[in-house]
Structure formats: structure tokens, C-alpha cells
Amino acid sequence: MLTIAGLFAGYGGGDVLRGVDLTVAQGSITCVVGPNGAGKSTLLKVISGLLRPRLGTITFRDAPIGGASPRRVLEAGIVQVMQSRNLFPDLTVRQNVEIGGYLIKDQALLRRRLDEVSDQFPIVRERAGERAGQLSGGQQRMVELARALMLDPALVVLDEPSMGLEPRAAAAMYASVRNMAQTGRSILLVEQNVRAGLELATHGVVMETGRVRLEGTGTEVLAHPQMRALYLGGTIEESGVTDQEAAQEKTR
Ligand SMILES: Nc1ncnc2c1ncn2[C@@H]1O[C@H](COP(=O)(O)OP(=O)(O)O)[C@@H](O)[C@H]1O
Numbered sequence: 123m124l125t126i127a128g129l130f131a132g133y134g135g136g137d138v139l140r141g142v143d144l145t146v147a148q149g150s151i152t153c154v155v156g157p158n159g160a161g162k163s164t165l166l167k168v169i170s171g172l173l174r175p176r177l178g179t180i181t182f183r184d185a186p187i188g189g190a191s192p193r194r195v196l197e198a199g200i201v202q203v204m205q206s207r208n209l210f211p212d213l214t215v216r217q218n219v220e221i222g223g224y225l226i227k228d229q230a231l232l233r234r235r236l237d238e239v240s241d242q243f244p245i246v247r248e249r250a251g252e253r254a255g256q257l258s259g260g261q262q263r264m265v266e267l268a269r270a271l272m273l274d275p276a277l278v279v280l281d282e283p284s285m286g287l288e289p290r291a292a293a294a295m296y297a298s299v300r301n302m303a304q305t306g307r308s309i310l311l312v313e314q315n316v317r318a319g320l321e322l323a324t325h326g327v328v329m330e331t332g333r334v335r336l337e338g339t340g341t342e343v344l345a346h347p348q349m350r351a352l353y354l355g356g357t358i359e360e361s362g363v364t365d366q367e368a369a370q371e372k373t374r
């Protein structure tokens with residue numbers, strides 16, 4: 123449903139993305155992992171229209187969206203949940219979720235969507251009138267996910283959704299992501315927690331220095347011998363390979 127081909131992009135001082143090719147299949151949970159600075163967040167910014175590609179194409183449901191404005195990308199059916207906390211702490215939970223539906227002019231539709239996401243994320247109803255800033259990090263993440271669903275997106279893009287969450291909150295968040303996929307949405311997420319991310323994923327992608335290095339099912343990528351050399355998520359330690367051995371393997 124989303125196809126990226128030959129994508130180059132950066133911030134003015136040279137390209138950060140250097141020829142990214144990536145496909146997100148309908149109904150998949152596609153998880154991108156890779157070392158810090160690999161360009162994962164940059165890739166998501168280009169998809170959302172926050173950064174223009176210098177070269178290459180992005181096609182979503184047969185329409186070109188490369189270089190489109192963030193608003194057009196939203197209207198096309200792609201919603202991104204950004205990397206850092208981004209609720210308005212002084213607005214209520216309900217107000218924050220309603221903001222996710224700001225493109226909806228039809229009031230009846232807006233109420234119906236609010237009902238739907240409240241069914242899916244009970245916290246939206248339970249804590250409706252509370253200031254969002256008073257919720258725990260995990261609860262705020264849930265409200266962010268609820269807000270993202272207000273436009274009924276076909277593709278939900280998540281940048282490190284587990285960041286800052288304690289394990290139980292992270293597990294609840296992953297369960298919600300899985301539920302989104304089961305209800306027909308496609309998911310593209312970036313995860314720092316490599317193991318959790320790839321276990322959740324139907325399709326795994328490893329990025330390094332602005333390119334896709336490795337691809338396969340989540341399980342395949344997790345088990346791939348090269349993963350050790352890429353210094354990811356404690357796999358070097360788990361595999362019993364010392365840093366020095368891994369470094370030698372990397373230079374080979
Ligand atoms: N706003 C920015 N301006 C200039 N350089 C940036 C900006 N954001 C990220 N970069 C650079 O782009 C590279 C990739 O960053 P990023 O996409 O955030 O990586 P990742 O999400 O994989 O950790 C890094 O070298 C980073 O310093």
C-alpha cells in the first residue's frame with residue numbers, strides 16, 4: 123500500500139537517506155530498526171510530508187505523495203504519532219483526542235469517531251475531563267494512539283512508541299498496535315527495542331546509514347546472523363559475541 127523507491131533526503135548538509143527502498147504491505151506491521159542516526163526518524167518525516175525528498179518516489183494507494191504537504195498526507199490516510207510526547211498537557215484528554223479529528227467538518231461524524239476510539243481506548247472515556255498532563259506516560263501514549271485514529275487512517279506511522287514506557291505500559295501499547303492491524307490498518311513503526319519490535323512485526327526492516335540493509339519477516343530479521351554485527355538491542359551480548367569479535371565481523 124506504501125511504496126518508497128530510491129529515496130534521498132536530508133537537512134541541507136548532505137543526504138541522510140541515501141536510496142531507501144521500502145514497501146509496507148496492506149495489513150502488515152512493518153517495523154524499522156537500526157542504530158541511532160541511521161535515518162529512521164528522517165524516513166518517517168519524509169513520509170509525513172514534514173521533510174521534502176530530494177530524489178525518489180513515495181506512492182500510497184497508487185497515488186504519488188512524495189513532497190506533498192503534511193495536510194495532504196493526512197487526507198490521503200496516513201497519520202503519524204511523533205517520537206516525543208505531544209499531547210497538550212493543559213487540555214483535557216477528550217480535547218486532545220478531538221484535535222485528532224480537526225479535519226472532520228461533519229459534527230455527527232466527529233462524535234461517532236470519538237465514540238469509536240473511546241470504545242477502543244477506554245481511558246479516553248474514563249479520564250475524559252482530566253488534564254492530559256496528569257496521566258502517566260503509558261496512559262498518555264494510549265491517548266496519543268486514540269487521537270491518531272480519529273481520522274480513521276489506513277496507515278499509522280509510529281516513531282519509537284515504547285520510548286520512556288515501563289514494560290507493562292509498553293506491552294499494553296504493543297497490544298493496541300496489534301489490535302489496530304487486526305482491525306484492518308497497516309502499521310509502520312520504528313523501534314529502539316529491537317526484539318519487542320521485531321516480535322510484533324510481520325515484516326522487519328533494518329536500516330543503517332540511510333539505507334535498508336536487511337529485510338524479511340520479523341522472525342527472520344531477528345535471527346539473521348548479520349544482526350549481531352549491527353550492534354542492535356543487546357543481541358551482541360545475548361549471542362555471546364564480544365564487542366571486539368563483533369567489530370571484526372563488521373569490518374569483514
Ligand atoms: N532537524 C535536523 N537537522 C539536521 N540534521 C538532522 C536533523 N534531524 C536529524 N538529523 C541528522 O540526520 C541523521 C539521522 O537522524 P535520524 O533520522 O533522527 O536517525 P534515527 O531516527 O535513525 O536515530 C543524524 O545524523 C542526525 O544528526
Ligand SMILES: [Mg+2]
Nearest residue numbers: 162163164205
Ligand atoms: Mg529516531
